[in-house]
Amino acid sequence: MTAAAPLGKDLLGLEPLSGEQISLILDTAEPFKEISERAIKKVPTLRGSTVVNLFFENSTRTRISFEFAEKRLSADTVNVSSSGSSVSKGETLVDTARNLEAMRIDMVVIRHGSSGAAKFLAGRIESNVINAGDGMHEHPTQGLLDLLTLRDHFKRIEGLRVCICGDVLHSRVARSNIWGLRKLGAEVAVCGPRSLMPNAIDEMGVTVFSRIEEAIEWADALNILRLQLERMTAGYIPSLREYNRVFGVTRERLERAPRDVLILHPGPMNRGVEIDSDVADGPHSVILPQVTNGVAVRMAVLYLLSGGRPELAESAKAGKGGA
């Protein structure tokens, strides 16, 4: 970790980061919140940088959030999705990226269905790579925005009890949250049907609750994952109604909690399945503040990964232009 590259070249996940690096991103995100409240929502920081958003999976929130973050930092952005690009003609991931790089880009934000895709790409191109979700592995900026939202509310992360509820097995959000929360000293639990829990989940240092009532009694905050509906047809759960009856976070269940439990959800929500509308729109929900924080956190990540090219400094010193 040097002053010029406090996070290194890429952001691939929260697992490889130290607690200090995660705290640095959260601290850096604070002043970026204010930029989105200005009349002119733009600073010139990344003027002249080109960022490619390479989305091989559908996404609304994450892609738009990244795009806002890039534009509010004055970067030029290009969006590439798998449909309607050469990817649908069978071009490989590396070829796509190398062709983009040949057009002189600076950063790639990648969402991909395969775990490890971001790391694979990062080792093969010179541009900074930001993981916007890779398969069932990590979604670091979602983990960071969840941490920022928790820190906003509780003024600390250390010692907090956070339970991640639902489909932990398929969730990259869950993994990024577990790594990030534990590195900052929170107690983490998971709760959901056994069929949607990864094997050896306890080796990640989390408590496992099999009843949602126990989780609600224990937790300061619940991060409720989206039940990916295709899991039902794959036989992981008997029915959506059954899931809601056993694991749904409802007002009745929260009213029995010994304290106010903060409600997070990474979206998109299935109202009436993993979360009831009363809860999603209730007084303890921070689901929309999460979305607001997402832009600030992504601006912080883009800023911390950018620049710091000593060769430019050398050429500037030699009087060949530069800054």
Next chain:
Amino acid sequence: MTEHTETILDASAVERTLRRMAGEIVEANGGTDNLVIVGIQRRGVQLADRIVALINASDGVAVPRGALDITLYRDDLQTIGPRPVVGSTELPGSIDGCNVVIVDDVLFTGRTIRAALDELADFGRPARIELAVLIDRGGRELPIQPDIVGKKVAARAGDRVDVQVHEIDGQSAVVLVSKRFE
């Protein structure tokens, strides 16, 4: 090579200097109407606070005070890289039509002020902008000059001028640190 440290202004001299600067700011603006004092993070903000307090003591008016962090407007991100701690920017309402006085601790190359002018332009269109600095150490790289100066210091290229403020450094002083060959 050793570091040679020389106190240019002690606490009472800093206080006297700021009092004179506060007076000059009020005089130059014909009073305190439409006046906004904006400190540059860090240390410029604490100096701005002192100036606002001194104007309040002499004229009985609480002049609005803002803070500006110019990190995101720097011109050396691509070469030097991100500066880890970005401070907050907060302006007291609209600056349209106001007389804005930028307050900073040391004026050196002028690049910080260039960035501050760009940032202020993103918040509105002041009637005019003036620059007040506690120390002008020379060495400008841009055509920027201060309107109100606490003290001019002839510092050489490798020297450092450290302004210390109570809130951050525990004492109030201005120190010249120069490297000398023994």
